[in-house]
Amino acid sequence: MPIPVRVHPISKVLTRERALTTIRAWIVSGTLAPGEAICDDELAAALGVSRSPVRIALVELQCEGLVERSPTGRVSVTALAVDDLERMI
Numbered sequence: 001m002p003i004p005v006r007v008h009p010i011s012k013v014l015t016r017e018r019a020l021t022t023i024r025a026w027i028v029s030g031t032l033a034p035g036e037a038i039c040d041d042e043l044a045a046a047l048g049v050s051r052s053p054v055r056i057a058l059v060e061l062q063c064e065g066l067v068e069r070s071p072t073g074r075v076s077v078t079a080l081a082v083d084d085l086e087r088m089i
Contacts, residue, residue, distance in 0.1 A: 014053075015049050015050075015053040016053035016056045016057055018047070018049075018053075019043075019047055019049055019053040019056075019057040020057035020060055022047060023043060023054070023057050023061060024057075024061060024064075027061070027066050027067070027077055028066075032077050033077060034077050034078065034080065035077060035079050036076060036077045037075070037076050038058065038075040038076060038077065040054045040055055040058065040075070058075055062075075065078055065080070066078055066080075
């Protein structure tokens, strides 16, 4: 089977990266308000993905300080000042 010499690699956008980017944008834009509880089931349904990429995205967002997890496991959007948010992004 002859393969063309100039083949451009197919860009892969991982589902978890799309979930992370989208949820981050929703937080930064205020679509998900500070203090608002986040339900991974609802986010997964809205994004059309399984819960796993959403959960991975939420862990990353927690590391970034954009979401926080309570001792009971409840995840919510961190209440940040505009200056804090601008420094983070």
